[in-house]
Amino acid sequence: MKRVILILIVMILTITPIGCSPIVEESAELLEGNNQVENENTEPRILRVDEQNLGYPSIYTVSPRGRGYLLMSLIFDTLTWKDENGVTAMLAKDWIVSDNNLEWTFNLVENANFTDGTKLTAVDVKFSFEYMMKHPHQWVNLNMVEKVEILDQHQVKIFLKEVYAPFITDVAGNVPIMPKHIWEKIDEPQKFNTDEAVIGSGPFTLAKYDIDAGSYIFEANEDYFLGKPVIDQLILSPNNQPALSLKNGELDAAQRLSYGEAMELKREGQFKVIEGPGLWVYRMYFNFDIPEFNQKELRQAIYYGINRNEIVEKALKKAGIPGNPGHIHPDSDWYSDVVKEYTYDPDKAKDLINQAGLSDKALEYELLVTDDRVDEAEMMKKYLGDIGISISVKAMDQKSVDSLISEGKFQLALNGHGSFGGDPVLLARFIGEGVNLGSTPTVTAQGGKKWSNEIFDDLFLKQLKETDYQKRYKIVAELQNIIAEELPTLTLYYRKITFAYNTEKLNGWYYTKDGVAIAVPTTQNKLIYINGTWGNQ
Structure with missing residues (x-):
């Protein structure tokens, strides 16, 4: 019976002239194969959003533009992050800075794991900083970092050469933490695009990337330390007519709208439209x-x-x-x-x-x-x-x-x-x-x-x-x-940028003040997928 119901759901979702029906069909199969449909009365929570092809979503292979960083952040977490109010804890549950602002001690959460089951510890934090110092990244500058020391399994101290005022946001909130046991073997990170390259500790895992279509299927990380995401799958794919696709039910949210399209949707009143500084x-x-x-x-x-x-x-x-x-x-x-x-x-x-x-x-x-x-x-x-x-x-x-x-x-x-x-x-x-x-x-x-x-x-x-x-x-x-x-x-x-979405799907969207990481403007803050609500529940 479960298989019959799932097939019917897929058939309904895939009768569309413009949208991503092959992706939706495959996503349902992936959900079934991973036993994410909990019982016969529970439909998979699939969220479909328009996006461009940003390359393979690992740290060094994704697009250097801000949207590439956002895509990668679904898989890799940082020590701190930003929510609608400002800086918030992420892999670091709290931190202390010395009086001279040169020593930052981070106490890590103890229940974070990489998606291959390996525990995330201070060893991985130290490794990630040192790896990026050796292999420069377009979104990270660590010239101010002198060294990183492990104090214990879940405590790390970062020493700076000189005071760096935006350290907590632009460094601690920007360096993706990588599993040492995987990346220590990688000498050419720009060529690293295997399944191991997308093993992180974030709220999602990469189920499929179609390089030709430029589409992505992300699955919820059920063991995520902040709790399982409120959606089961996130489908991101290019769409040349996002407003029409939203109306036709092929998309649940649209971010690559023209301003005029967004304002028209707002006037029509069928979808929620939010506007913010780009x-x-x-x-x-x-x-x-x-x-x-x-x-x-x-x-x-x-x-x-x-x-x-x-x-x-x-x-x-x-x-x-x-x-x-x-x-x-x-x-x-x-x-x-x-x-x-x-x-x-x-x-x-x-x-x-x-x-x-x-x-x-x-x-x-x-x-x-x-x-x-x-x-x-x-x-x-x-x-x-x-x-x-x-x-x-x-x-x-x-x-x-x-x-x-x-x-x-x-x-x-x-x-x-x-x-x-x-x-x-x-x-x-x-x-x-x-x-x-x-x-x-x-x-x-x-x-x-x-x-x-x-x-x-x-x-x-x-x-x-x-x-x-x-x-x-x-x-x-x-x-x-x-x-x-x-x-x-x-x-x-x-x-200006706009975002339109179906309130019967995911609710809780907001613009992150000053943008995530080093000022990437978006509604696509991964915390929404953790703290938002599915529909009106």
């Missing part, structure tokens, strides 16, 4: 190998020549807010509004170009942009043309744009990225050569000659060591003043 910034990059870009008057002229409000209104359809010249998002606790402003003023822009002695120079540049942002690029072409700067637009795929910017093979570029809330350590993207502190995702890096300012570098290093919030805030405000005056990048806008 912690995602769209900005203009300068290649400082081009001599005139080293003149701040030209950079300022370009900013005066761009109508940021019109971009948000027309290109984004109000799905964002105009950028702050000081770069930090206005919703951040570190935001300062006392910075130089640049209201749209083409005449002021032309005056600055004259002051820079560039009015007689042929200012002609290629503008690199992703092929889904051509509208913004064409607006830029018009704006800059009005102040005497000729632009040719070069549109490419996201991977190519990221690569060319990181290699310094561009003139002007428009690009966007997340990981923009959280600690002001993310301003590390503006520090000069040879200053190698902070945890900033390499996807935002810029190659070639960089903008450099010694005062900025000194202040940046100073604020990293300041643990008093008010004192640190004043330093960070000074950093924003420098950015607004010098404009090493032009912050154009911050995108």
Whole structure:
């Protein structure tokens, strides 16, 4: 009887024109094979969410973008984490910091296991930190760590070379803890993509990854130390029509909606729609190998020549807010509004170009942009043309744009990225050569000659060591003043993000303040799958 009922459930779920019917069918088989259907009257709790193909979800093989980190976090836990209120305990049940802020002692939970049944201990924590120091990771910077000592089976002490203000969030809350008995044999982690590579202590295990379809099936870790997840399976798969698929019952939640689609769903009232700051910034990059870009008057002229409000209104359809010249998002606790402003003023822009002695120079540049942002690029072409700067637009795929910017093979570029809330350590993207502190995702890096300012570098290093919030805030405000005056990048806008879901499935979604780990903006905080509720129960 149990098999007959399960087959009927699968048949109902798979009659869809657009969704992931093969994935749903296979997920039901996996559930049956693992005896997760507890009795004849219990249906499997399957949650289906749209997602892009982010690669194999192990630590070093998943996409370097923020969504890749989120995917990996379903499998691997960290010492601390964030919930809707801020920092919370994870594998470390509590911790103590020394008076000089250089020694952090973590007391680990005693009931955490890896999904191969091996107990998680201080040995694995020490190994994970040391492994990442030996094998650098794009989301983790451990330059401030001197050593890690095991005090006992469930207690570990981390010694820092110097005070690092965001340690508890950006290091303790960011380093995935790996099973030593597996990873100690791996010398090339970027090639490690076997079943062993996804053995972690997190709330889910990977049941299947379809590399061609870009889809994932995750199963609940029944022995998870925080309790079994409230869903049995999580299915993530690409979907080109998430709003329609949500309406048709092919998805239970949709995160890759356009802002307009989300607002329409909200008006219709069938699904719950939440909106939050995307912690995602769209900005203009300068290649400082081009001599005139080293003149701040030209950079300022370009900013005066761009109508940021019109971009948000027309290109984004109000799905964002105009950028702050000081770069930090206005919703951040570190935001300062006392910075130089640049209201749209083409005449002021032309005056600055004259002051820079560039009015007689042929200012002609290629503008690199992703092929889904051509509208913004064409607006830029018009704006800059009005102040005497000729632009040719070069549109490419996201991977190519990221690569060319990181290699310094561009003139002007428009690009966007997340990981923009959280600690002001993310301003590390503006520090000069040879200053190698902070945890900033390499996807935002810029190659070639960089903008450099010694005062900025000194202040940046100073604020990293300041643990008093008010004192640190004043330093960070000074950093924003420098950015607004010098404009090493032009912050154009911050995108809003939305999330729509069926309340008859999983409830309890929220936006994590400042994003998870080092500021990944999302509703996909894995704690929702632990603390949420299935339907209206």
